[in-house]
Amino acid sequence: MRKAFTLIELLVVIAIIAILAAILFPVFAQAKAAAKKTACMSNLKQINLGFQMYLGDSDDTFVPWTTNACNTETPINGGGSFDTGYLYNNRIAPYIKNGVDPATGKLSGVWECPSIKSSTSAITNNYAYNYYSLGGTHNCPQINAGPLNASFAPFNDTQYTKPANATTLGRPAEIYVIADGPQLMRPPAYIDSAGTGAIQNVGVWGSHQIGTGVVAPSAAAGANVTRLPFHTGRKSNVGYADGHVKSITTMNMVSNKVIMENGAWRGALLGGGTPEGNPGWARDWQ
Template identity: 35%
Template sequence: MKRAFTLIELLVVIAIIAILAAILFPVFAQAKFAAKKTVDLSNAKEIGTAIKIYLGDSDDTMPIFYAYNSDPSIYSPAAHHGTEVLLLPYTNSKEIFRSPLDSGGPYLANEVGSAKNADSYWKAYGSSYRFGHCTFTTAANESSQNNQFAVYDAVSQSTNVTRPVIETSMEFPAETRVIRLEMFGFFEKKNDPECTRYGYDCGYFKNWDPSGGSMIFSDSHAKHINGMGSFDESRVDPAGHKSGEPATDPNAWSGTWYSLCD
C-alpha cells in the first residue's frame, strides 16, 4: 500500500524549499546586477571607441554638447538634438546609450512631452550617460540644455558662445572624463546633505548603482568608478582642472569645477 506524506513531512519540505529560496534569491539578484554592470561598462567602452572614430572624421574636434533636451520645438525644424545623435553613425545603435542600470529618476515626472514620466533617462533624453560641458564643443544657438540655448561655457565664462574643443588640447587625456553614467550611488543625500556638492539628491536622485558607475575618459578608455574620491579627482576640462577642485567662477554653485564642467 502506498504511503502518503504526513502533514509534518509536507511542512518540513515546504520549510526546506523556503530556506533554499531565501539563500538563492539574493545570489540570483546579485548575479543579475553584476551582469547589468558588465553591460553598462561594455556600452561605455563602445561609446569611447565611437568618439575616437568620430574625431578621426572631424579634424579632432569633439562633438557638440547637448543635455536633457525633451522639447524639440526650440529647433527649426523641430527635432531632437543630442550628442548621442552625432555619434550614432559610429555606434550603429541607439541602444549603446542605454545603460541597463538606468531606471529613471523622480524629476522625470515634471518633464514635458514624451519624456514626462519616462522610466529611463535614455527614453527621456536619448542617453543614460552624461556628456561633460567643458570637454565637448559648445556652439552658439545650437548647444542646448534643459530645452534652452543658454548653456554657460566655463572656459570662456560666457553664455551661448561657440568654443570648439580639440582632442589634442586635453592636458591629461587618461584622467579627463568626457562622459559618465548619469546616476552614481554616492550622489545620495548622506554624502551631500545640503545638495550643494553634486546637486542630485534634492528631487533628481535615484540610486542606479550603489557602488558608483561607469566613466569614459578622453583617451577613450572606460572604467567603473567606485567612490567620491575617484570621482572628485577626475579632470573635467582641457586644462585639467579636477572635478572637486575649488573654483572662483560665480557660476560654480558647488564651489568646485564639478558644477562648471560636469
C-alpha cells in the same frame, strides 16, 4: 506497506526549501543586476568608440555638446539647443548607427542602460557627456560668447568655451568623456559655485549597486526632480578620453556639497576651483 511522511518530516523539508530559496534568490537578483551592468558597459563602450571615431574625422576635436547653442537653426524636434537633431548624440550617430531618431528626439538602443531606462523618458538618454570640459560651455558667437564667470574656475578659462582638442588633454586616460547620467554632466566646480546642492543638475547617476533607489534633492534644489531623477548607486560606468571604459565609485565624481542619501554619501572636492580640485573633469589637471 509504505509509510507516509510524518508532519515533522514535511516541516523539515519545507524548512530546507525555504532556506535554499533565501540563499538563492538574492544570488539570482545579483546575477541579473550584474548582467544589466555589463550591458550598460557594452553600450558605453560603443558610444565612447563613436567619440573616438568622430575625433579621427575632426582634427582630434571633440564633438560640441550642441550645434544650435544660439537657437538659430531650423527646429527638428522642438527646437532650441537641446533639440536632439543638434545634440552630440546625433553628431556621433553616424559612427554608431544605433538608437538616435533626430526627427522625434527619441533615444533608444545603445543609448538605453537596462539598469535605469525604466525611470527615464524616451528623449532622455542614460549617458551624459562631460560637456564643460570637452564639448564647449558656449559654442555661440552671438550670445554668451565669453567664458563662464570666475566662480566656475577652472572652467572659466577661455579654452573651455569651445570643444577640446584631444592632443591638449593632460591625462586622457583619466578624463571623463561619457558616463551614466542624463544627457549632460557637470563638474564639481558647478555645484560648488551654484551652492544649492541641486543634485538633479549635476547629471551624474549612480546607476549600479543602487541603494533605496531614486531620491529627491534638498529643499533648495528646485522642483525639476521628476525630469532628471537621481539614483543612489555606489557604482557608475565611465568612458574615458583614451577610449577605455570602467566602473568606478560614483561618489568620487561629485561635489562634497551634494548630499546623496540621508546625508551619508558625499563626494570629494579637494582644491576648490582648481584643475586638481576637479580630477577627471578638467582638461589640464596635473
